[in-house]
Amino acid sequence: MLVNGRLNSLYNLIQPGDHVALWAYGLGVTTGQPPEPTSPVDPTKLFSPIPYVRLNFDYRPNATASPAVPGYGLPGEPEFFGYIGGGSYQINFRIPPPSVSIPACDGVKILSNLTVTISGPNSHDAAQLCVQPPVATQR
Numbered sequence: 034m035l036v037n038g039r040l041n042s043l044y045n046l047i048q049p050g051d052h053v054a055l056w057a058y059g060l061g062v063t064t065g066q067p068p069e070p071t072s073p074v075d076p077t078k079l080f081s082p083i084p085y086v087r088l089n090f091d092y093r094p095n096a097t098a099s100p101a102v103p104g105y106g107l108p109g110e111p112e113f114f115g116y117i118g119g120g121s122y123q124i125n126f127r128i129p130p131p132s133v134s135i136p137a138c139d140g141v142k143i144l145s146n147l148t149v150t151i152s153g154p155n156s157h158d159a160a161q162l163c164v165q166p167p168v169a170t171q172r
Contacts, residue, residue: 041053041162041163042163043138043139043140043163046138046163046164046165047128047147047162047163047164047165048128048164048165049128049129049130049131049164049165049167050127050128050130051127051128052112052125052126052127052128053125053126053127053128054123054124054125055123055124055125055126055149055151055160056117056121056122056123056124057121057122057124057151057158058120058121058122059120060083060086060122060151060153060156082116082122083116083122083153083154084154085114085153085154086111086114086122086124086151086152086153087100087108087109087110087151087152088108088109088110088111088124088126088149088150088151088152089106089107089108089109089149089150089152090106090107090108090109090128090129090147090148090149091106091107091147091148091149091150092106092107092131092132092133092135092146092147092164093148094135094136094142094143094145094146095143095144095145095148095161096145096148096161097148097159098148098150098157098158098159099148099150099157099159100150100152100157106150107129107132109126109129110126111124111125111126112125112126112127113125124151126149128147128164130167131147131164131166131167134166134167135147135164135166136166137165137166138163138164144161145161145162145163146162146163146164146166147161147162147163147164148160148161148162149162
């Protein structure tokens with residue numbers, strides 16, 4: 034997961050509102066059987082790219098992958114979704130603000146405070162991220 038041109042970590046936190054890029058492999062379905070080791074086959078004939086993905090943003094600490102379900106997490110759509118070849122996809126999206134206060138990642142007990150689940154027509158997987166908690170304003 035890239036943010037500000039670098040990988041997300043405890044030292045490069047994502048901010049709510051940031052635009053990020055994610056690359057995924059294998060979201061599509063295969064067609065037919067794998068070729069015999071000695072027979073040349075065009076790999077594009079074995080792979081059908083998927084037409085869409087859905088996103089789910091879960092701000093619970095260390096949450097596992099969970100496809101978008103109404104009332105659970107924050108559903109979202111990518112800003113960009115495209116097949117870039119060889120079974121790989123690029124997904125760009127914006128980090129929504131959390132609807133509740135979130136704890137900071139500490140690298141020990143809280144390894145992520147945002148799980149982004151990417152759901153396709155037949156499967157889902159997730160990326161666990163560290164987001165900078167919003168600073169409370171004092172009055």
